[in-house]
Amino acid sequence: MKTFSFRLIFWTLLIVFIGWDAVASPPINVRLEPPLIAAGSGQASTGGHCSSAH
Template identity: 55%
Template sequence: MTTPQRTLRAAFWIALLAFLAWDYAASPKVDLRFEAPLIAAGSGQATHGGHCSMPAGK
């Protein structure tokens, strides 16, 4: 592998790790009490979210 390729590869991984560190530090902490279950099918929980889950007429 040539030096320019190593430099580009190292720059990519450093940039990716820097972005992930920044995202982790800047994001609000996850509150596990209010997270939806991984599999909610048939659980009886009401759907919520985007416009497609809103009742018609609202």
């Protein structure tokens, strides 16, 4: 019974925390995020290769 109580408390607090975080944080602007393939590669995260060609 004690294990069930701890599990219930854990999952309740986790769900409450995720809900609070979703409500309190600003929405994610995917246009400002670096492309996933370039994450950590040192590549610039803004602009495309076509827009920087002169």
